[in-house]
Amino acid sequence: xxxxxxxxxxxxxxxxxxxxxxxxxxxxxxxxxxxxxxxxxxxxxxxxxxxxxxxxxxxxxxxxxxxxxxxxxxxxxxxxxxxxxxxxxxxxxxxxxxxxxxxxxxxxxxxxxxxxxxxxxxxxxxxxxxxxxxxxxxxxxxxxxxxxxxxxxxxxxxxxxxxxxxxxxxxxxxxxxxxxxxxxxxxxxxxxxxxxxxxxxxxxxxxxxxxxxxxxxxxxxxxxxxxxxxxxxxxxxxxxxxxxxxxxxxxxxxxxxxxxxxxxxxxxxxxxxxxxx
Amino acid sequence: xxxxxxxxxxxxxxxxxxxxxxxxxxxxxxxxxxxxxxxxxxxxxxxxxxxxxxxxxxxxxxxxxxxxxxxxxxxxxxxxxxxxxxxxxxxxxxxxxxxxxxxxxxxxxxxxxxxxxxxxxxxxxxxxxxxxxxxxxxxxxxxxxxxxxxxxxxxxxxxxxxxxxxxxxxxxxxxxxxxxxxxxxxxxxxxxxxxxxxxxxxxxxxxxxxxxxxxxxxxxxxxxxxxxxxxxxxxxxxxxxxxxxxxxxxxxxxxxxxxxxxxxxxxxxxxxxxxxxxxxxxxxxxxxxxxxxxxxxxxxxxxxxxxxxxxxxxxxxxxxxxxxxxxxxxxxxxxxxxxxxxxxxxxxxxxxxxxxxxxxxxxx
Numbered sequence: 001x002x003x004x005x006x007x008x009x010x011x012x013x014x015x016x017x018x019x020x021x022x023x024x025x026x027x028x029x030x031x032x033x034x035x036x037x038x039x040x041x042x043x044x045x046x047x048x049x050x051x052x053x054x055x056x057x058x059x060x061x062x063x064x065x066x067x068x069x070x071x072x073x074x075x076x077x078x079x080x081x082x083x084x085x086x087x088x089x090x091x092x093x094x095x096x097x098x099x100x101x102x103x104x105x106x107x108x109x110x111x112x113x114x115x116x117x118x119x120x121x122x123x124x125x126x127x128x129x130x131x132x133x134x135x136x137x138x139x140x141x142x143x144x145x146x147x148x149x150x151x152x153x154x155x156x157x158x159x160x161x162x163x164x165x166x167x168x169x170x171x172x173x174x175x176x177x178x179x180x181x182x183x184x185x186x187x188x189x190x191x192x193x194x195x196x197x198x199x200x201x202x203x204x205x206x207x208x209x210x211x212x213x214x215x216x217x218x219x220x221x222x223x224x225x226x227x228x229x230x231x232x233x234x235x236x237x238x239x240x241x242x243x244x245x246x247x248x249x250x251x252x253x254x255x256x257x258x259x260x261x262x263x264x265x266x267x268x269x270x271x272x273x274x275x276x277x
Numbered sequence: 278x279x280x281x282x283x284x285x286x287x288x289x290x291x292x293x294x295x296x297x298x299x300x301x302x303x304x305x306x307x308x309x310x311x312x313x314x315x316x317x318x319x320x321x322x323x324x325x326x327x328x329x330x331x332x333x334x335x336x337x338x339x340x341x342x343x344x345x346x347x348x349x350x351x352x353x354x355x356x357x358x359x360x361x362x363x364x365x366x367x368x369x370x371x372x373x374x375x376x377x378x379x380x381x382x383x384x385x386x387x388x389x390x391x392x393x394x395x396x397x398x399x400x401x402x403x404x405x406x407x408x409x410x411x412x413x414x415x416x417x418x419x420x421x422x423x424x425x426x427x428x429x430x431x432x433x434x435x436x437x438x439x440x441x442x443x444x445x446x447x448x449x450x451x452x453x454x455x456x457x458x459x460x461x462x463x464x465x466x467x468x469x470x471x472x473x474x475x476x477x478x479x480x481x482x483x484x485x486x487x488x489x490x491x492x493x494x495x496x497x498x499x500x501x502x503x504x505x506x507x508x509x510x511x512x513x514x515x516x517x518x519x520x521x522x523x524x525x526x527x528x529x530x531x532x533x534x535x536x537x538x539x540x541x542x543x544x545x546x547x548x549x550x551x552x553x554x555x556x557x558x559x560x561x562x563x564x565x566x567x568x569x570x571x572x573x574x575x576x577x578x579x580x581x582x583x584x585x586x587x588x589x590x591x592x593x594x595x596x597x598x599x600x601x602x603x604x605x606x607x608x609x610x611x612x613x614x615x616x617x618x619x620x621x622x623x624x625x626x627x628x629x630x631x632x633x634x635x636x637x638x639x640x641x
Contacts, residue, residue: 052428175368181355182333182362182439183382183429197372 033190168202
């Protein structure tokens, strides 16, 4: 009991610097933002009222949710396949999968966004190549639209989707899969009716992480969307820095933080923080 | 529910399995009879579980052939073998209810929903899980999970049921109860049971035959009393229970058995006592030996001094040392132990001629 208490004390002391830093650098300034949302340009709930009626804000919200949902579906599906290979493949397959998961982490989000521009733009690699083999005559618009944003974000988020999945696949008892086979179930059937349901918590955790990350994306949509596919974070940026309307920008921020907070609460009900690394 | 004729007859010929340079199983030839309850017994790493996995189709043997009802099934994948299997730790599907777990093998066989419903209902009744149909495995006790595992493995009427140490997680009382239950299920279904354990008393209590493994080799197969009373070698003798071993000299055949010299006294063995040279080890189970004040002429006996006793409740375990220094253990009634100890010096150990058997001198 004593050791347990002192363990908790120790943990609290070790976390204290981080908590202080987060308090000073995030929580305190954010309270300022909350304050703005109620006071600029004049005190009241005016900005929240505007938020509820402004068609531009609403279309950006809907676009953000749509893109986040599509990106979540694509990332989790791709990550699931990669994770199966990473966790259950032959030693050689594992090395290859691990490489594919880790390398993107070493390249900055900005570099990757410009990399996709180089690949997807009208005179980029993909269009040039497709034209060279005569598959298309006019270049396809692959970037500076929602498609480009989805491609870039999915690519960025796949590795984040992998870890909760890997954790749930690792804790799965192999004998249960053997039992299914022994009871007459084919490999395919075992995968769909035993393996996938047993990794449900990993799928939920993975989807929530990707979805939450997607909601706040800024760099990737700004570069690959080319101003035509504005998402929430970019809208806040525009309201603060370009058409000085700090009150509205602050109100959007508060709504986004509350929404993400609710999703995080949901996330922690399904996945313990430990499972995410 | 099941016609006994459907039980499988299995023949393993020269089965071997290597993992790299490790020989997990070597040259195993074994017939498993229709409807038999065969136990594979041995310490961990003896090859018994490897053989079970080969029977199930989860492990491919490196050598040998496997036949079921005369058909070569060596290369047949697990899902086409129709062997029911109960795993150590049960391996239930954690996301499915009791009902759905038991229905699974019928669903993959695309049975009609009416038939599934009927057979799952029958099975639930048979293993005593009525009222638990909708529960998840995590809401059940160990014994109940065990029942679900048995029901799931038997519901599709497999020709053979394979059990991998199914009781290792249960406490002693529940273990006895589940053993009785399993014996009943064996009789009712008539299916061939192949059961893996490292617990010798479990093996002797349950099986129609016991196969004893060590270091990847099958050492002996026989009925429980055969392997217990006439073990083929020292390992089997020691693995199946406590055993006293005394050096025997000048062994020769005599009518209906053999005779030899044990600490300067002629002792006789009756029946199939084992084949040996002139020097051998005389082996006798502790419960067959008794304490006497005198050994009559012609009776098997040896003088010894009691050194320690352990009270076991129903009986007392007595440790003795013979004149030539051999250690012997016997299990005797409590009052006999007290008087043997109080005398301080010599008592006689006697045993019936048919209860002793010979083991090769030295080594295994």
